[in-house]
Amino acid sequence: MSEIILIAAIAQTNGVIGDRGKLPWSIPEDLKRFRQLTLNHTVIMGRKTWEFDLQKRPLNQRTNVIVSSQSLTSNLPNVEFVRSLSEAFDRSDEKLFVMGGASIYRQALEFVDRMELTIVEGDYNGDVYFLEWRDRLDEFQLVRSEQRNGYRFETYCR
Numbered sequence: 001m002s003e004i005i006l007i008a009a010i011a012q013t014n015g016v017i018g019d020r021g022k023l024p025w026s027i028p029e030d031l032k033r034f035r036q037l038t039l040n041h042t043v044i045m046g047r048k049t050w051e052f053d054l055q056k057r058p059l060n061q062r063t064n065v066i067v068s069s070q071s072l073t074s075n076l077p078n079v080e081f082v083r084s085l086s087e088a089f090d091r092s093d094e095k096l097f098v099m100g101g102a103s104i105y106r107q108a109l110e111f112v113d114r115m116e117l118t119i120v121e122g123d124y125n126g127d128v129y130f131l132e133w134r135d136r137l138d139e140f141q142l143v144r145s146e147q148r149n150g151y152r153f154e155t156y157c158r
């Protein structure tokens, strides 16, 4: 069975994760960590994250699985469209990284084995929030926390 890993960067104070289709902050080390963790694995994302964040350019050296209710297709290598989250999870890959956005995080939360979070300190304006992870924290154990300047990396295992 695949390990399902939710990977997200979240504003600590209000749970903001996005602003007009983009990340509200620029943290190069977070992007580096995201790449290190996900490289050579499968990333699962919602159609909006695919269109607005990635601008329909797949992450290289990863299988990009995009969830949409529409019947979408692509000729790009390493890009697959699925019609439901359960279809996205129905894969034999070793690790499946759920990389957002908010609607996908919310639906995936009950299935995830691990969360790799970047908790960003301070106030950020945005229009997309993911706060529900806090409601389920009693189901998880914090196994690692690494403080950086203005943010920290936290790993939670179920």
Ligand SMILES: NC(=O)c1ccc[n+]([C@@H]2O[C@H](COP(=O)([O-])OP(=O)(O)OC[C@H]3O[C@@H](n4cnc5c(N)ncnc54)[C@H](OP(=O)(O)O)[C@@H]3O)[C@@H](O)[C@H]2O)c1
Residues within 6 Å of the ligand: 007, 008, 009, 010, 016, 017, 018, 019, 020, 021, 022, 023, 045, 046, 047, 048, 049, 050, 052, 053, 067, 068, 069, 070, 083, 084, 085, 099, 100, 101, 102, 103, 104, 105, 107, 128
């Ligand atoms: N901070 C972070 O770590 C992070 C990571 C990723 C994204 N984000 C931010 O999150 C925002 C986007 O999040 P979002 O919630 O608006 O959109 P999203 O989750 O990226 O995409 C939503 C779309 O996914 C499809 N979808 C969702 N659930 C589905 C289901 N069960 N079955 C079929 N299709 C389904 C639908 O596409 P159709 O409409 O085509 O059916 C839906 O409109 C952006 O601002 C982005 O920057 C932040």
